[in-house]
Amino acid sequence: MPVIHSQDYNVLIDENPSILVSFIEQLKPSKIFVIVDENTKLLCLPILEKYLKTPFSSIQIVSGEKFKNLKTCTLMWDALMKNKCDRKSLIINLGGGVIGDMGGFVASTYMRGVTFIQMPTTLLSQVDASVGGKLGIDFLGIKNMIGLFQNPKLVWIETQFLKTLPYRELKSGFAEVIKHGLIRSESLWQSVKQSFPKIEDSDWKALVQTSVNIKNDIVKEDPLEKGLRKILNFGHTIGHAVESHFLDSPNHLLHGEAIAIGMICEAYISYKEGLLDGPALKEIRTFIDGFYNIDLKLLPIKNEILELILKDKKNTGDQINFSLLNKIGDCIYDKNISTLRIEESLTYFDNK
Structure with a gap:
């Protein structure tokens, strides 16, 4: 599939995994963190594990829009701090729209910005949420009330993830x-x-x-x-x-x-x-x-x-x-x- 060139990053759809591996190697991250929920940990993380040649830490959150809030962000920031995430680390958001929105928001605000890759696993996030740099969380019952614009380093789309969806x-x-x-x-x-x-x-x-x-x-x-x-x-x-x-x-x-x-x-x-x-x-x-x-x-x-x-x-x-x-x-x-x-x-x- 052809590469889709966005503002200052590319969107790759069903490309050879070796391209992803090479891209990450060129970033030379000090550490890699993968954000997952209970579903993507079970169904999607094993696929990503086959690609990555370097060790990584996973941070698991609870799935669902109702958890796209400051409380969950605090848990994620805390996990990053405890695992000594620094500004040269890489965060991979492996999940649907909630993980993409919130994971990108957490990465962009932690230490004033850590490099992140969007790896959308749902149809919603592949065709919409992962592209365009909109990041954020819900606040006081209002959707996406707190957030910012920040582009990922890469959007990596695997349509095989769609087979895992109800x-x-x-x-x-x-x-x-x-x-x-x-x-x-x-x-x-x-x-x-x-x-x-x-x-x-x-x-x-x-x-x-x-x-x-x-x-x-x-x-x-x-x-x-x-x-x-x-x-x-x-x-x-x-x-x-x-x-x-x-x-x-x-x-x-x-x-x-x-x-x-x-x-x-x-x-x-x-x-x-x-x-x-x-x-x-x-x-x-x-x-x-x-x-x-x-x-x-x-x-x-x-x-x-x-x-x-x-x-x-x-x-x-x-x-x-x-x-x-x-x-x-x-x-x-x-x-x-x-x-x-x-x-x-x-x-x-x-x-x-």
Whole structure:
């Protein structure tokens, strides 16, 4: 597979492991630390162990978005200190979006910055979270409220890791692929629709590469999210609020499931704002509803959702900013939307 050149690092997909080994050897790290959770320790670390020729220490955290917080960061910083991690050490984040976001944040803030490599193991993290340098943690129930932009030294993607995922996790990750099609590539959107319902039979190498290229092209043009990069937030304003609300509940939603809800609602807002046409809205809703089949009502929790949206980091003062669809494959950003319109979209979602 070709190398994808990003800002000051490369993204390598299913390359020969000898390239990874050589890259690490050239870094000449004083020590290597691998961040894992209970799942990647069992299923993915043995694969990485076959590649690495130098000793390393692993630091294990508990999986799940609810643990992406300062408490877990403190445990990680403490482990790094106790194991004498220094500024010439290397940290490898072996896991999904939580490990990539938080592991990168911990590496970037420890001793004012330690070199790190992102090694995403879920579809969600391979096509989205590992690329672009966004790092951070949740704070006081608000997603990604504390964080920074810092690029990794390398992103190493192995699609064989996707074989370790439950089907629900694959579906969750597919939401970001859907989003990339809706905001930037009608051809990807059509390809995604053809993958339904047997996504496990997808050509993962091609799908990941296409999705990474879309995000990478956007990020290279706008690294710090001052303009164009904001279109990557389509589906995430309402989606993040829904995800945050259910974070500690028995009805816990995976990130992609919440973003699927957000995309339906925000496609409706796009339609009501005179941007997206009716047939396109119906096409989007029919596909996402059929794919995710989420049995959930939003109106009973509309006040909680609106409260979370009002704290969204993308807002400007009292203005609630959305990224909305002009049409399938084209998206605008910084569209100010009223709370009344948001409530309408929740009603639309509930009326299946």
